[in-house]
Amino acid sequence: MSQPGTVQRRPNRRGHATRENMLEAALRALATGDPGSVSANRIARDIGATWGAVKYQFGDVDGFWAAVLHRTAERRGDVPALTDSTAPLRERVAQIIDILYDGLTATDSKAIENLRMALPREKFELERLYPLTAAELSSWGQGWIASCQTAFAAIDVDPERIREVATFIPGAMRGIVSERQLGALYDLDLARRGLTNAIVAYLEGSR
Incomplete structure (x- = not known):
């Protein structure tokens, strides 16, 4: 079930892989403790994506951070x-x-x-x-x-x-x-x- 307010996209293999890469890249970057890592733009660049790709997958930075937190909750x-x-x-x-x-x-x-x-x-x-x-x-x-x-x-x-x-x-x-x-x-x-x-x-x- 999707989170309320998140942008819905038709699933496809490439889009799913991009989403997964972004979430894992975010967790790796944030885990360094570097305050500068709290940047969706920076995380996107680290995996060769764009801010537009982040918006397509998550809607905005709020949706991105919510998805990151949700990922950790699922694993926990x-x-x-x-x-x-x-x-x-x-x-x-x-x-x-x-x-x-x-x-x-x-x-x-x-x-x-x-x-x-x-x-x-x-x-x-x-x-x-x-x-x-x-x-x-x-x-x-x-x-x-x-x-x-x-x-x-x-x-x-x-x-x-x-x-x-x-x-x-x-x-x-x-x-x-x-x-x-x-x-x-x-x-x-x-x-x-x-x-x-x-x-x-x-x-x-x-x-």
Whole structure:
């Protein structure tokens, strides 16, 4: 199913290949962390395409960035698919933390971070200038919370606390991953264990 507002084109083999090349080129460029890589024109030139080709495939730069984000979401999958639905609470929390610890250093995650750094910080401004991109990011947030709710299904904990935990885990893990990338001054295995213990204690406290 296509994203709302995106330009529809009759599929053909060459056009599909061009679209795929653009998306992969964008992810490679963005993953370098270079602020200058957040340019659809530059990415198009890197693969010998034109701005007109980008517009033909994605409509505009907003449609392009939304498609890039959607590509990473498709590859990422959902948390429930990666957690054991029969495992006890502590094991489920530890699994999610491990997933983020590894995932946030992946190429796609680096690309997303670089793109987000270049986008407007204010939600209103982001939605005004990049409505499709904003909608894709919003769907991520909603999907992440839904994934965490499913990951903790059939466990007797307060649903509101699960929402709170789902909201702060990504930011907390970005901090730990940042320490890892900078050359940690602390034992990060201990940090992950401490975060797991804190989350488990908080969720168990609602029983």
